[in-house]
Amino acid sequence: MNVMDQATKPHERLAAVLAPELESVNTLIRERMASKHAPRIPEVTAHLVEAGGKRLRPMLTLAAAKMCGYDGPYHIHLAATVEFIHTATLLHDDVVDESEKRRGRPTANLLWDNKSSVLVGDYLFARSFQLMTDTENLQVLRILSNAAATIAEGEVLQLTAAQDLTTTEDIYLQVVRGKTAALFSAATEVGGVIAGRPEDEVKALFDYGDALGIAFQIVDDLLDYWGGDATGKNVGDDFRERKLTLPLIKAYASANDEEKAFWKRVIEKGDQREGDLERALDLLNTHGALEATRQEALTWAAKAKSAMETLPQSELRDLLIDINDFVVARVS
Amino acid sequence: MNVMDQATKPHERLAAVLAPELESVNTLIRERMASKHAPRIPEVTAHLVEAGGKRLRPMLTLAAAKMCGYDGPYHIHLAATVEFIHTATLLHDDVVDESEKRRGRPTANLLWDNKSSVLVGDYLFARSFQLMTDTENLQVLRILSNAAATIAEGEVLQLTAAQDLTTTEDIYLQVVRGKTAALFSAATEVGGVIAGRPEDEVKALFDYGDALGIAFQIVDDLLDYWGGDATGKNVGDDFRERKLTLPLIKAYASANDEEKAFWKRVIEKGDQREGDLERALDLLNTHGALEATRQEALTWAAKAKSAMETLPQSELRDLLIDINDFVVARVS
Numbered sequence: 001m002n003v004m005d006q007a008t009k010p011h012e013r014l015a016a017v018l019a020p021e022l023e024s025v026n027t028l029i030r031e032r033m034a035s036k037h038a039p040r041i042p043e044v045t046a047h048l049v050e051a052g053g054k055r056l057r058p059m060l061t062l063a064a065a066k067m068c069g070y071d072g073p074y075h076i077h078l079a080a081t082v083e084f085i086h087t088a089t090l091l092h093d094d095v096v097d098e099s100e101k102r103r104g105r106p107t108a109n110l111l112w113d114n115k116s117s118v119l120v121g122d123y124l125f126a127r128s129f130q131l132m133t134d135t136e137n138l139q140v141l142r143i144l145s146n147a148a149a150t151i152a153e154g155e156v157l158q159l160t161a162a163q164d165l166t167t168t169e170d171i172y173l174q175v176v177r178g179k180t181a182a183l184f185s186a187a188t189e190v191g192g193v194i195a196g197r198p199e200d201e202v203k204a205l206f207d208y209g210d211a212l213g214i215a216f217q218i219v220d221d222l223l224d225y226w227g228g229d230a231t232g233k234n235v236g237d238d239f240r241e242r243k244l245t246l247p248l249i250k251a252y253a254s255a256n257d258e259e260k261a262f263w264k265r266v267i268e269k270g271d272q273r274e275g276d277l278e279r280a281l282d283l284l285n286t287h288g289a290l291e292a293t294r295q296e297a298l299t300w301a302a303k304a305k306s307a308m309e310t311l312p313q314s315e316l317r318d319l320l321i322d323i324n325d326f327v328v329a330r331v332s
Numbered sequence: 333m334n335v336m337d338q339a340t341k342p343h344e345r346l347a348a349v350l351a352p353e354l355e356s357v358n359t360l361i362r363e364r365m366a367s368k369h370a371p372r373i374p375e376v377t378a379h380l381v382e383a384g385g386k387r388l389r390p391m392l393t394l395a396a397a398k399m400c401g402y403d404g405p406y407h408i409h410l411a412a413t414v415e416f417i418h419t420a421t422l423l424h425d426d427v428v429d430e431s432e433k434r435r436g437r438p439t440a441n442l443l444w445d446n447k448s449s450v451l452v453g454d455y456l457f458a459r460s461f462q463l464m465t466d467t468e469n470l471q472v473l474r475i476l477s478n479a480a481a482t483i484a485e486g487e488v489l490q491l492t493a494a495q496d497l498t499t500t501e502d503i504y505l506q507v508v509r510g511k512t513a514a515l516f517s518a519a520t521e522v523g524g525v526i527a528g529r530p531e532d533e534v535k536a537l538f539d540y541g542d543a544l545g546i547a548f549q550i551v552d553d554l555l556d557y558w559g560g561d562a563t564g565k566n567v568g569d570d571f572r573e574r575k576l577t578l579p580l581i582k583a584y585a586s587a588n589d590e591e592k593a594f595w596k597r598v599i600e601k602g603d604q605r606e607g608d609l610e611r612a613l614d615l616l617n618t619h620g621a622l623e624a625t626r627q628e629a630l631t632w633a634a635k636a637k638s639a640m641e642t643l644p645q646s647e648l649r650d651l652l653i654d655i656n657d658f659v660v661a662r663v664s
Contacts, residue, residue: 037506038488092454096447115428118450119487122424122457126480129461133473141465141473148458155451156370174369 010322064191067316084128091121147186154178181213211304218297221245250289342654396523399648416460423453479518486510513545543636550629553577582621633660
């Protein structure tokens with residue numbers, strides 16, 4: 001590994017190694033997001049797809065397939081499938097969350113309207129099913145259609161659990177598995193399946209994606225209160241949106257009566273006043289909720305790493321391990 | 333055919349003939365709309381699925397498969413798939429149209445919220461793909477995922493064509509193929525495919541569904557200005573929502589300058605005053621737009637009938653022909 005490699009981030013190194021495949025994925029994405037009849041579709045989709053996301057999920061699929069020795073053409077389709085499902089989910093999420101910004105740019109629902117976001121999201125979902133059908137691999141179809149159902153289920157669960165202080169860590173984990181980990185684990189699992197690897201290897205790839213996805217989301221939720229790095233996240237966004245994330249669930253679990261009353265006022269009733277975020281941060285620290293959340297992220301990252309370490313050593317395997325380390329490095 | 337048969341409507345007779353299969357479809361639907369983690373999902377879905385829709389689309393699949401001699405179990409899955417896609421589309425349509433009523437009851441977006449309608453719709457889409465994957469028939473997967481993409485494309489096209497008086501009859505037909513006929517034709521086509529019928533028979537089933545769907549939608553759009561039967565539709569809903577449907581496209585095409593100015597004011601600008609609907613109806617009659625629209629519906633119904641008549645005679649085939657006759661009987 002040369003000095004430049006040391007300096008660049010693991011997902012940038014992975015993107016460099018997978019450059020030709022990523023180029024094919026981008027070509028396929030552009031091809032399939034086109035619409036003969038409805039030019040609004042590529043407009044909306046391009047806004048999001050070309051917005052410079054890190055393409056982390058399609059890279060997981062490409063890396064998993066390649067490290068498993070796959071030499072056919074369909075990991076490209078699967079990577080594009082995963083990106084389409086992700087993009088469709090983002091479009092619908094922004095409608096549900098009434099978001100105005102994503103990746104520092106105005107959201108599609110703001111630039112066009114909610115209607116376009118809903119319908120173009122549906123179009124991308126349908127396109128993703130066409131793409132996966134192209135592979136003619138039934139196991140892959142099962143994995144990805146199951147993942148799509150788990151994602152939607154997680155999103156609905158998150159909706160009904162919102163602002164509900166009785167949300168448990170178990171429910172939080174189900175939501176996280178749905179909204180984030182299901183697509184990560186499907187992305188890595190299908191890489192092994194398309195390569196025809198044996199069940200135990202496919203299971204290890206699933207476990208890696210599942211644990212990586214959970215660690216990724218916990219870190220994201222932690223940074224919302226932790227901040228202090230260059231993530232561009234504003235401290236307190238989840239607090240203001242009254243989202244029940246792990247730090248808050250942990251703080252509420254060890255709150256005394258007066259503190260419980262505080263959480264009920266700011267989260268359940270949404271009656272937030274000046275100084276409340278500072279009070280919340282103080283309580284999160286006092287009860288060690290941030291530190292406990294950090295430990296949880298590290299535990300999941302360790303699970304991801306050990307799952308990946310059961311697989312034969314290769315450059316791509318090690319890059320996937322580095323990505324996992326990098327995810328939690330933001331809170332280490 | 334006995335006297336009772338004569339008196340009942342063709343879709344009721346079809347439902348009677350397919351009663352055992354429809355019961356299996358309902359059981360499968362209830363099973364698959366369940367969610368271990370998110371009880372909101374079956375609540376929202378049941379509101380719509382149990383609301384007493386006619387189950388026309390799943391009946392098309394069941395009838396097509398059975399008349400083709402299919403004796404396996406998967407026409408049940410395909411019928412449930414088609415109903416799930418239809419239900420998901422309704423949920424998203426009501427969000428897009430900001431509807432408050434469907435089948436005489438408050439819509440899900442009104443009873444719960446837009447968020448639930450978007451996410452539960454996504455869940456049903458994903459479930460529909462799981463159901464079709466169960467069939468392990470790749471041709472069926474291609475047909476249904478193509479249909480899902482065509483539906484979403486048609487909906488986006490309708491959105492961008494809304495209130496646009498330059499909409500042509502060609503664009504109208506594309507919208508109708510997307511929003512209605514694509515699912516009808518996929519429903520009948522997969523019945524023939526799952527039964528392993530030769531290409532020409534499958535093509536005839538597709539043509540029947542396509543033409544039936546187009547006739548169905550044209551009749552629906554015509555009744556919005558025609559009324560006068562027991563459909564429960566309010567005359568002028570599309571006018572008030574400024575939808576560009578076939579009667580209006582035809583009337584605008586033969587409008588003089590003064591009439592064009594009228595249409596621009598009421599449809600493009602949405603400046604509607606008392607007496608405008610009456611004026612619109614008058615123009616639609618003067619230019620023969622309603623009669624021309626009616627003729628178009630009859631032409632498509634004739635196409636559906638002649639496609640079906642290329643297939644071997646059977647009770648189910650004749651019931652499908654009766655259904656087609658019944659669709660246009662409302663405007664005959």
